[in-house]
Every structure is written in structure tokens, then in C-alpha cells.
Amino acid sequence: MASQPYGICAFCGLYKKMTDEDVIARWIGPLLGRSTAKNHQRGAIHFVPNSSGSVTPLQVTWRRPGHAASLKIPHVCADCNNQWMSHLEIKNKAVLSALIKGQSLILTPFILRNLVGWVAKTAMMAEFHDPSTVCVPQAHRDHLRLHKVPPPDGWNIWMAPYEGPQWALKVFRHGLHMPPKRPEDRIPGDMTRNTQQIMIAVGHVVFYIISSTSEGHTFTLGNERLADFRRIWPMPIGVQPFPRGRYLTTRELVRMIDSFNSWAGVPKLHTLDGE
Numbered sequence: 001m002a003s004q005p006y007g008i009c010a011f012c013g014l015y016k017k018m019t020d021e022d023v024i025a026r027w028i029g030p031l032l033g034r035s036t037a038k039n040h041q042r043g044a045i046h047f048v049p050n051s052s053g054s055v056t057p058l059q060v061t062w063r064r065p066g067h068a069a070s071l072k073i074p075h076v077c078a079d080c081n082n083q084w085m086s087h088l089e090i091k092n093k094a095v096l097s098a099l100i101k102g103q104s105l106i107l108t109p110f111i112l113r114n115l116v117g118w119v120a121k122t123a124m125m126a127e128f129h130d131p132s133t134v135c136v137p138q139a140h141r142d143h144l145r146l147h148k149v150p151p152p153d154g155w156n157i158w159m160a161p162y163e164g165p166q167w168a169l170k171v172f173r174h175g176l177h178m179p180p181k182r183p184e185d186r187i188p189g190d191m192t193r194n195t196q197q198i199m200i201a202v203g204h205v206v207f208y209i210i211s212s213t214s215e216g217h218t219f220t221l222g223n224e225r226l227a228d229f230r231r232i233w234p235m236p237i238g239v240q241p242f243p244r245g246r247y248l249t250t251r252e253l254v255r256m257i258d259s260f261n262s263w264a265g266v267p268k269l270h271t272l273d274g275e
Contacts, residue, residue, distance in 0.1 A: 009077035010128060011085075011141045016077035023071045023125045024169060024202065025089050031100045032168045032203055071171075073128045084145060085121060092118040099242075100203030102161065107232075107240040113149060116233045119157055120150040123198045123209045126171050135175040135196040136211060150211070150233065156219045157233035158208045161243035166250045167201040172257060181216030197260050199253065206253060210260075 007018045076085070091114045098105055107115070124141055127134045143151045150157075178195040179186045195212035208229060210219045221227050228245040230236075 007075070009080055010073075010075040010124075011080045011145050012077060013138060013142070014077065016079060018074055019076060019078045019081045020072040020074050021076040021081050021085065021125065023073055023122060023129070023171065027089070027093065028096070028100065028169075028202060031097060033165075071129060073125050075128045075131070076125075080145065084148070088114070088118050088121055088148065096202075096205075099205040102164075102204030102247075105242050107242050109235060109239070112232050112235055112240065116150065116157055116235070117144065117148040119159075119200065119207045119209065120144050120155065120233075122171075122200060123173075123211070126173050126198060126200075127175070127196070133175040133193060135193040135213075137213060140211070152234055154212055155233055156210045156231070158221060158224075158227075158229035158231050159242070160206050160208070160229040160245075161247040162201055162204050162206040162253070163247035163249055164204050167206075167253070168203065170201040171198070173198040174257075174261060178212060178214040178217065180214055185215055197257065199257055201253065204247070206248065208256070 005018060006015060008014070009016055009018070095105065095107075095111055095115060096118065105111075121144060124136055124144065127136060140151055140154070143149075173196060175193045175196040177191045177193055179190075194214045195217075196210070198207075198209040198211075200207045200209070208221075212219070221229050221231075224231050228248055230240065230242065230244055232240070
């Protein structure tokens with residue numbers, strides 16, 4: 001593991017020795033098959049002030065060597081990396097392996113709680129591929145570190161079966177400013193990023209996350225009792241058979257992300273797609 005200089009850890013907030021932490025754990029790579037990709041594409045949406053006093057979304061993309069699974073983040077200390085983060089990987093390895101392979105499972109509350117912790121950790125790590133777009137506050141990372149689940153308020157996580165194999169591994173994320181629901185709570189000129197959507201497709205399972213600290217908003221995916229995506233946070237009651245419903249196609253996932261992007265006024269996903 002490559003060592004980094006000392007710095008402030010994104011999760012414990014302490015000045016410690018940094019490490020290069022994998023966004024997607026290395027043990028997952030062999031489950032996805034051999035990749036021929038020599039590089040991967042990263043992208044971000046930056047909001048640039050314009051002459052009218054509002055902002056214009058500007059898409060920025062860049063390419064990096066290696067497959068997407070090689071993405072590492074140098075903002076995690078050795079203690080967090082090797083202790084609670086490592087434990088989250090170990091606790092979820094068997095369940096994630098089965099989901100990645102497309103196997104059927106009965107998701108108990110115990111399994112779901114562990115799985116939600118892994119998803120939230122991966123989502124929080126993915127933010128730091130471009131630290132200027134981070135939306136999650138330190139308090140949420142503290143909550144995950146201490147309780148191994150995200151906060152009960154402001155985090156929404158769903159999962160669905162994915163037919164693959166086009167996105168053997170994909171992580172898409174957009175962070176943006178969402179004004180509070182009540183106009184009287186809005187601050188003129190405030191464009192602080194407070195909301196993000198993340199989609200993590202790995203093998204035959206896809207996780208969809210919306211987190212937000214903007215006041216007054218709730219997030220649903222239509223009729224969730226019938227939807228192909230199944231909510232896993234806040235946690236449902238009882239055991240949950242998985243998969244439920246259809247295996248979703250890549251086109252359907254792109255359409256879902258574009259729907260959020262269209263509402264938020266940012267460029268559509270297809271302009272970022274591809275290795």
C-alpha cells in the first residue's frame with residue numbers, strides 16, 4: 001500500500017499518516033473478469049457564475065490510466081483504512097460476492113445494515129475523486145465511522161439487479177446545490193453543494209444513492225412498493241428477497257440518472273459515458 005504524507009483524514013478529521021484507499025476494494029476486481037481498459041474517464045460538473053448573476057453548469061472530464069477499479073483516494077488515514085473500513089469490507093465480502101455474480105439472496109436486517117454501511121462508505125469515498133465537489137458534511141462521515149451506517153436523515157439508498165455486462169464497474173456522481181424547499185429559508189447567492197446522486201454498478205447489482213442536507217426535501221422513486229429499485233435505507237421492515245422484479249438494462253440506468261440531471265439542470269450522462 002503506497003504511503004502518503006501526513007494530512008487531515010476525511011473520516012476521523014485527525015492529522016495522521018495518509019494512505020491511498022481504494023474506492024472499490026481490490027478483492028472485487030477478479031469477480032468482474034479481466035478488463036482490457038487501459039484508462040478510465042472521470043468527470044465533474046462545476047457551476048460557474050455568469051453575467052446574469054446566476055450560474056452555468058460546466059462539464060469537465062479527464063482521463064486517467066488504469067481501469068476504474070484502480071481509483072484510489074489519498075484522503076484517508078492508515079487507522080481508518082486498516083480498521084473500521086477494512087472490517088466493513090470483510091463483513092460484506094460474502095454478500096457482495098453473491099450480488100455481483102447475480103445470485104438470489106434473502107436480505108435480513110443484519111445483512112442490510114452491513115451492506116448499507118459499505119454502500120455509504122463507497123459513496124463518500126467517490127466524492128473525493130474531485131474534492132472541490134464534495135457535498136457530504138463531516139458530521140455524516142463521523143456518523144458512518146462511529147455507527148457503520150449513514151445518518152437516518154438525508155440519506156436514501158436503493159438497489160436493483162442489473163443485467164450487465166456493459167457496466168461491469170461504473171461509478172457516476174453529480175453534486176449540486178439544492179435550495180431549501182421553503183423560499184424563506186433560501187440564502188441569496190448561496191451555491192454551496194449540499195445534494196448528490198451517485199450510481200454504483202458492480203457486476204449484476206446497482207446501488208443508487210441520493211444524499212442531501214437541504215431542508216424540507218424528501219426523495220422517492222415513484223411507487224417504491226412496485227419499483228424495480230428496492231429501498232434499503234432508511235431500512236425497510238423485515239427480510240427482503242433479492243432480486244425483485246426485472247434485471248435493469250444500461251439504457252434504463254442512463255435514463256434514470258438523466259432524469260435527475262434534467263431536473264437539476266446539469267448535462268446528461270451520455271456525454272460522460274464510456275471507458
